[in-house]
Amino acid sequence: MSRAADRLKVFLNHLDRSSFIQASSTSGQNVAYYHPQVLRYTLDNDLLTPEQRISYEENGFVLIKNLVSDEDIDRFRGAFERICRREVQVPGLVVMRDVAISRSEFVQDQKAVSKLQDFQEDPELFRYCSLPQILKFVECFTGPNIMAMHTMLINKPPDAGKKTSRHPMHQDLHYFPFRPADRIVCSWTAMERVTRQNGCLVVLPSTHTGILKEHDYPEWEGGVNKMYHGIRDFDPQHPRVHLEMEKGDTVFFHPLLIHGSGMNQTEGFRKAISCHYASSDCYYIDVRGTTQENIEKEVKEIAARKYDLGDSITFQDTWAVRGRLVQGDRTSL
Numbered sequence: 001m002s003r004a005a006d007r008l009k010v011f012l013n014h015l016d017r018s019s020f021i022q023a024s025s026t027s028g029q030n031v032a033y034y035h036p037q038v039l040r041y042t043l044d045n046d047l048l049t050p051e052q053r054i055s056y057e058e059n060g061f062v063l064i065k066n067l068v069s070d071e072d073i074d075r076f077r078g079a080f081e082r083i084c085r086r087e088v089q090v091p092g093l094v095v096m097r098d099v100a101i102s103r104s105e106f107v108q109d110q111k112a113v114s115k116l117q118d119f120q121e122d123p124e125l126f127r128y129c130s131l132p133q134i135l136k137f138v139e140c141f142t143g144p145n146i147m148a149m150h151t152m153l154i155n156k157p158p159d160a161g162k163k164t165s166r167h168p169m170h171q172d173l174h175y176f177p178f179r180p181a182d183r184i185v186c187s188w189t190a191m192e193r194v195t196r197q198n199g200c201l202v203v204l205p206s207t208h209t210g211i212l213k214e215h216d217y218p219e220w221e222g223g224v225n226k227m228y229h230g231i232r233d234f235d236p237q238h239p240r241v242h243l244e245m246e247k248g249d250t251v252f253f254h255p256l257l258i259h260g261s262g263m264n265q266t267e268g269f270r271k272a273i274s275c276h277y278a279s280s281d282c283y284y285i286d287v288r289g290t291t292q293e294n295i296e297k298e299v300k301e302i303a304a305r306k307y308d309l310g311d312s313i314t315f316q317d318t319w320a321v322r323g324r325l326v327q328g329d330r331t332s333l
């Protein structure tokens with residue numbers, strides 16, 4: 001058990017034992033007790049096992065095997081291909097291309113599509129965000145009023161030798177002008193087997209208990225993809241977990257968890273689909289004077305160009321127009 005868990009146990013010894021949640025390690029050797037009143041990152045629910053709940057509380061993520069069916073994933077793949085072939089136009093969709101990869105999967109004379117962002121207007125892809133089995137888990141972190149705030153289909157291309165397929169270590173909260181952080185969660189589903197070879201997610205467990213750090217473009221020789229900000233000063237000695245996953249496996253993680261992904265050293269494109277959810281009870285914040293000023297500036301410039309709006313669009317507006325209610329009531333966001 002981690003030192004944090006030991007400290008928690010000492011604190012919990014003062015509380016009423018009868019309402020403790022008991023969890024044991026897979027070997028059955030370590031038994032830990034947790035009290036619902038001090039579980040900060042998860043809400044009371046009947047879905048997460050004590051082990052899963054404690055994994056999220058302590059580590060900031062929980063991996064659920066086989067959550068999305070092959071059939072659904074194949075449908076998302078089909079929708080992605082139609083977009084790449086320009087057979088459909090999706091309002092608001094952002095198609096990102098890798099800085100270095102000139103060989104596209106489907107359209108040979110184009111740079112590779114590395115990511116689709118903001119697919120909320122594509123009914124087929126957006127089905128992912130409303131899948132009941134995903135929302136059941138999301139509710140454990142957000143509560144019943146759920147907004148899908150940020151959607152992505154990530155298509156990590158085979159690296160061309162410049163290491164541009166890496167995603168620098170970052171915290172997703174850097175991009176979000178809404179709080180509280182604990183009521184935001186990301187679901188990330190592997191659309192095929194993901195391994196260290198093709199650039200699986202890498203997480204630094206427990207970093208969700210820290211603060212939002214300063215982010216900027218990394219100084220990488222081979223170039224860096226647009227909007228791929230990274231943390232400059234994370235501890236390189238911090239233990240890392242490589243999340244190798246099968247098709248359909250889904251990881252839920254906290255927006256302060258430091259994570260990234262490695263180079264794709266295979267010949268194939270590595271696909272994943274993801275959505276950031278927030279409780280609709282969250283509220284917008286003003287990021288002036290914070291570490292998020294740089295991303296606010298960049299996002300506003302892009303939005304002003306895209307919608308020809310000049311200075312009138314705010315960072316918060318760019319989120320409010322993209323957010324979609326997927327469960328409950330739209331109370332605030």
Ligand SMILES: O=C(O)CCC(=O)C(=O)O
Nearest residue numbers: 154156167259260261272
């Ligand atoms: O799928 C990946 O490679 C990493 C995605 C990610 O962390 C992000 O887009 O914020």
